[in-house]
Amino acid sequence: MSAKSKHVRVVIRTRPTSAFAQDVISFGVDKKSLHIHIPKNAEWGFINNQQENWDFKFDNILHNASQEVVYDECGSSIVRSLLDGYNGTVMAYGQTGAGKTFTMTGATENYKHRGLIPRAISHVFHEIAERPTLAFTVRISYLEVYNEQMVDLLATLSDGERSDALTVVEEKTGSTYVKGLTVQIANNEEEALNLLFEGETNRSISEHQLNKNSTRYGGFRVDTSHCIFTIYVESRSRVESSEKVMISKLNLVDLAGSERLSKTETKGKSLKEAMYINRSLTYLEQVIIALSDKKREHIPFRQSKMTHVLRDALGGNCNTLMIANIWGEQEHIEETISTLRFATRMMCVSTSPEINVQYDPIALIKKYEKEIKELKQELSMHDTLSNRSHVQYEPYTEAQKHELAKSVRGFIDNEAEEIEIVSLRQIREVLTIFRLMYKNLESEMEDAMQRAQKASNTNRESPGEHHSESLGATRKQTAYDPDREDGVGDVESAGFGVGLAPLGVRAQQLQQSGMRGGGAAMRMGTQQAKGNRKMGRISAADHDDDDFAHEVSPSHQLPRAGDMTPLRESELTFTIKYESGIIIDTTQGMLGGLGAPKERRHGGAPLSRAEEFETFKRGKGAEMNRILTDNKLVLKEKRRLAKELAETVNQIKITMDDYKSRLEQNKRANAGRESEIIISEEEYAMISSIKRLKEQYREKFDQLRATRADVEYCTKLTDQCRQKLMAEFEQWYESIYGAQMTDASNGGGGAGAGAGAGGDGMAMGVGGIDDALDIGEKFDRLQMERMSQEDPDSLPYYNAKKNTERRNQKPNQPMYEFLGAVTARSALVEGVPNQVSTLSACLGLLFMQGVAWYTGEDVELYALVLIKFSAAWLLSGFVFGGLVAAVSLMRFQPDWNPRTRAWPSGPRLPAVFLSLREIVSALASLFVPLSDASYNIIVYGVGIERFALSILLLFGLLTASYWYIDTKQMFTAAAGAGGAPLRKKDKKKQ
Numbered sequence: 008m009s010a011k012s013k014h015v016r017v018v019i020r021t022r023p024t025s026a027f028a029q030d031v032i033s034f035g036v037d038k039k040s041l042h043i044h045i046p047k048n049a050e051w052g053f054i055n056n057q058q059e060n061w062d063f064k065f066d067n068i069l070h071n072a073s074q075e076v077v078y079d080e081c082g083s084s085i086v087r088s089l090l091d092g093y094n095g096t097v098m099a100y101g102q103t104g105a106g107k108t109f110t111m112t113g114a115t116e117n118y119k120h121r122g123l124i125p126r127a128i129s130h131v132f133h134e135i136a137e138r139p140t141l142a143f144t145v146r147i148s149y150l151e152v153y154n155e156q157m158v159d160l161l162a163t164l165s166d167g168e169r170s171d172a173l174t175v176v177e178e179k180t181g182s183t184y185v186k187g188l189t190v191q192i193a194n195n196e197e198e199a200l201n202l203l204f205e206g207e208t209n210r211s212i213s214e215h216q217l218n219k220n221s222t223r224y225g226g227f228r229v230d231t232s233h234c235i236f237t238i239y240v241e242s243r244s245r246v247e248s249s250e251k252v253m254i255s256k257l258n259l260v261d262l263a264g265s266e267r268l269s270k271t272e273t274k275g276k277s278l279k280e281a282m283y284i285n286r287s288l289t290y291l292e293q294v295i296i297a298l299s300d301k302k303r304e305h306i307p308f309r310q311s312k313m314t315h316v317l318r319d320a321l322g323g324n325c326n327t328l329m330i331a332n333i334w335g336e337q338e339h340i341e342e343t344i345s346t347l348r349f350a351t352r353m354m355c356v357s358t359s360p361e362i363n364v365q366y367d368p369i370a371l372i373k374k375y376e377k378e379i380k381e382l383k384q385e386l387s388m389h390d391t392l393s394n395r396s397h398v399q400y401e402p403y404t405e406a407q408k409h410e411l412a413k414s415v416r417g418f419i420d421n422e423a424e425e426i427e428i429v430s431l432r433q434i435r436e437v438l439t440i441f442r443l444m445y446k447n448l449e450s451e452m453e454d455a456m457q458r459a460q461k462a463s464n465t466n467r468e469s470p471g472e473h474h475s476e477s478l479g480a481t482r483k484q485t486a487y488d489p490d491r492e493d494g495v496g497d498v499e500s501a502g503f504g505v506g507l508a509p510l511g512v513r514a515q516q517l518q519q520s521g522m523r524g525g526g527a528a529m530r531m532g533t534q535q536a537k538g539n540r541k542m543g544r545i546s547a548a549d550h551d552d553d554d555f556a557h558e559v560s561p562s563h564q565l566p567r568a569g570d571m572t573p574l575r576e577s578e579l580t581f582t583i584k585y586e587s588g589i590i591i592d593t594t595q596g597m598l599g600g601l602g603a604p605k606e607r608r609h610g611g612a613p614l615s616r617a618e619e620f621e622t623f624k625r626g627k628g629a630e631m632n633r634i635l636t637d638n639k640l641v642l643k644e645k646r647r648l649a650k651e652l653a654e655t656v657n658q659i660k661i662t663m664d665d666y667k668s669r670l671e672q673n674k675r676a677n678a679g680r681e682s683e684i685i686i687s688e689e690e691y692a693m694i695s696s697i698k699r700l701k702e703q704y705r706e707k708f709d710q711l712r713a714t715r716a717d718v719e720y721c722t723k724l725t726d727q728c729r730q731k732l733m734a735e736f737e738q739w740y741e742s743i744y745g746a747q748m749t750d751a752s753n754g755g756g757g758a759g760a761g762a763g764a765g766g767d768g769m770a771m772g773v774g775g776i777d778d779a780l781d782i783g784e785k786f787d788r789l790q791m792e793r794m795s796q797e798d799p800d801s802l803p804y805y806n807a808k809k810n811t812e813r814r815n816q817k818p819n820q821p822m823y824e825f826l827g828a829v830t831a832r833s834a835l836v837e838g839v840p841n842q843v844s845t846l847s848a849c850l851g852l853l854f855m856q857g858v859a860w861y862t863g864e865d866v867e868l869y870a871l872v873l874i875k876f877s878a879a880w881l882l883s884g885f886v887f888g889g890l891v892a893a894v895s896l897m898r899f900q901p902d903w904n905p906r907t908r909a910w911p912s913g914p915r916l917p918a919v920f921l922s923l924r925e926i927v928s929a930l931a932s933l934f935v936p937l938s939d940a941s942y943n944i945i946v947y948g949v950g951i952e953r954f955a956l957s958i959l960l961l962f963g964l965l966t967a968s969y970w971y972i973d974t975k976q977m978f979t980a981a982a983g984a985g986g987a988p989l990r991k992k993d994k995k996k997q
């Protein structure tokens with residue numbers, strides 16, 4: 008397909024703001040043009056060259072548009088082309104805070120606010136489901152370019168270390184790729200979203216590690232890095248075994264903020280960062296300028312990593328779209344103009360997208376093999392029908408070659424009238440034998456002539472003796488020695504090694520044979536045969552009476568000595584398998600794949616569960632799959648209807664509200680003039696419209712309710728079908744691979760199979776599973792159920808988000824969680840007794856006081872100290888506990904996420920203040936059942952309580968020691984002044 012050149016599409020997106028500079032920015036009615044008017048600043052004086060007006064025109068302007076509209080406008084067509092084999096790039100450009108990340112990734116908290124990347128992922132998998140004749144492989148990579156360093160955001164998922172050695176490599180075609188970058192396979196939407204969220208998490212981790220978020224501007228964090236999320240799609244036909252593979256990729260780029268240096272007010276490291284960002288964006292700009300200038304030959308792609316990586320997107324083989332995000336507030340007008348200028352330049356760049364087709368060599372070989380197999384089948388069938396079953400098409404064996412050579416000789420010797428021609432292969436072999444014979448004869452003739460010449464010369468010089476000597480020498484020289492390594496039977500490049508038979512024999516036989524050349528004895532042997540001369544000699548023995556013998560050694564099959572038998576065996580085994588493969592294949596074709604899986608039948612590695620699931624769906628599970636597909640279609644239609652109705656209902660409501668508010672306004676305007684105006688015509692029209700709309704609303708609402716019930720019912724049916732299909736598949740799979748394999752592959756394969764089943768399959772509830780779930784999991788489950796009712800398409804998104812949250816819990820999370828639980832339980836089980844024991848200590852002291860008073864024993868000193876101690880403990884508990892609780896609540900509670908159990912990033916109080924004694928006693932208390940609600944409440948508060956208690960204890964001890972010393976001093980002073988302090992019994996005595 009010839010590459011058609013087209014310009015980069017540029018779409019402007021405005022960030023919604025209440026302070027939109029309406030006086031300055033205005034949009035054309037065509038929704039493509041934008042006008043900026045800045046009145047001249049009078050302070051600039053009389054000579055004022057300040058530009059007042061700017062006009063821009065783009066492919067589209069999305070003012071206050073929703074994420075859905077942005078995707079429809081900017082993403083969907085590129086994704087469709089991606090699946091047709093075209094490369095695509097969507098990049099978000101603009102100042103910090105203008106909404107680039109919001110456009111590309113979106114707000115992950117809300118499914119509706121998800122950005123272009125998750126929507127593109129979802130669209131890719133939906134499109135794949137719509138194209139059952141093609142087998143797709145989707146891969147994902149996520150790259151970050153920060154200060155000219157490339158960071159692999161999915162490196163944590165690959166086995167390798169986090170790669171620092173990422174390099175941009177240029178292919179022969181001119182396109183580029185990043186060597187060393189992790190590219191992960193995503194079998195379904197959820198897996199792809201997992202990768203996106205994983206990358207996002209890694210991005211924030213690396214931000215933290217590299218302190219990237221140091222640059223702040225306008226209250227927002229300045230994104231100092233460029234991020235490229237790439238979806239690679241590979242597709243090949245399922246219907247025909249084609250070697251044609253389409254490989255395309257979609258780059259989704261979130262560029263760094265494009266603000267001017269002065270505005271970021273950066274210093275030190277931040278300044279360096281800002282310079283890098285600006286520099287890379289400047290390079291981008293330079294590339295764009297160079298590209299838009301048709302005369303320029305050199306485009307400085309290599310100046311920065313980002314432009315190098317995006318080389319294709321910028322003027323290469325790619326459908327490219329830029330979303331220029333603007334923040335239409337007065338304060339940002341300069342940045343807005345600069346963004347719009349850049350966007351205008353970008354529109355001058357043209358690209359030449361073309362379908363990326365490659366040929367898979369393995370598939371090509373497979374295709375040829377299959378073709379050969381089929382042709383052989385055809386031929387054997389043809390031979391059988393025409394009574395030629397003896398014809399074989401495998402290479403000739405040595406014995407067969409020997410037989411053939413014999414019959415050729417018989418033909419030459421006139422012993423046989425003709426050679427029966429059975430196959431082309433045989434004709435070729437016969438011709439080869441003829442050629443060899445002819446060549447040998449020729450060289451023999453030449454030899455003989457030379458010798459005759461020599462002999463006549465010698466005879467002329469010294470007749471008699473010399474002649475016999477010479478002849479003897481020649482004889483000696485050429486005498487046939489069976490064990491001689493003289494090249495007889497050796498391999499030559501032509502394919503055959505030709506050697507000389509004993510001269511004596513030849514001399515006699517030459518005379519007999521004359522020019523006929525008949526009587527040639529062909530000795531055909533392999534290297535092996537040569538090693539074992541016996542075999543070579545078979546023909547010699549057979550033709551002892553022949554004129555001369557040649558050893559012919561075919562070189563095109565050279566098994567080593569001893570290899571021959573195993574080779575034949577393996578060939579035989581192969582053939583049998585081959586044959587059986589054909590039969591089973593054919594059977595499979597005829598029976599619709601009811602047999603065992605293909606690869607397994609061929610003795611190869613088993614296919615993946617996902618692939619098997621596809622086979623199953625076409626074979627045994629076809630009927631159930633058809634029902635499921637039908638149900639899905641009905642469900643889809645019902646959902647569409649429900650969506651339409653919901654939109655209509657909403658629209659009616661909005662119109663009604665509008666009328667109502669206008670009526671209200673009129674009413675307010677006419678307030679005080681009730682007596683004059685009864686009701687205007689307009690109001691009357693509005694009231695009757697409201698009445699009509701109300702009826703419509705009721706009617707549509709009822710329809711909506713009924714349709715929703717239908718949707719629910721259909722969802723249930725579809726789920727049942729899906730479950731049944733899955734269960735049947737499991738049974739079928741197990742019957743083929745056995746229980747062991749099913750178990751082994753349940754993990755990864757399940758996902759693939761699930762994807763095959765429709766991709767939107769949610770794990771079904773198992774009876775009693777609820778009991779095993781903790782509060783967080785129950786929460787998740789409830790949320791999932793709600794989501795599945797509201798918008799079933801959102802499930803993969805939420806699942807992926809949840810998976811990422813789980814994966815990214817701190818490695819020591821279980822320990823903290825455990826400590827939290829232990830503390831909570833200890834507060835319940837141990838805390839109450841603590842208070843009770845303090846109280847009983849006080850009561851005990853009072854009791855002691857009473858006893859002392861009654862008995863007159865000297866116990867009050869210690870009692871006093873202990874009472875004071877207890878009082879201080881309680882008092883400080885109130886004061887410090889309250890304080891700490893307040894601070895802790897303010898500091899930590901907002902971070903706490905009971906659902907994910909993510910711990911706040913600050914110091915972890917509960918863990919720090921847990922004493923060993925508490926852990927031990929609380930360990931025992933783990934057996935005490937706790938309700939989920941109390942668990943959560945306690946987990947919130949317990950850290951604070953523990954902390955308060957610890958402070959309290961410390962404070963109490965200090966106070967007690969102080970009072971103890973104080974009291975002691977008092978007593979000592981008393982003793983110093985007037986002797987020992989008086990005891991009660993002494994007092995009594997006195």
Ligand SMILES: Nc1ncnc2c1ncn2[C@@H]1O[C@H](COP(=O)(O)OP(=O)(O)OP(=O)(O)O)[C@@H](O)[C@H]1O
Pocket residue numbers: 021022023072101102103104105106107108109110114227228229230262263264332
């Ligand atoms: N179209 C929009 N609708 C609602 N909120 C938006 C929109 N665009 C941006 N925002 C909000 O504006 C804030 C800044 O947006 P965002 O982080 O996407 O800007 P940015 O251009 O990517 O900035 P940076 O260069 O720092 O990444 C976010 O809180 C985002 O939710």
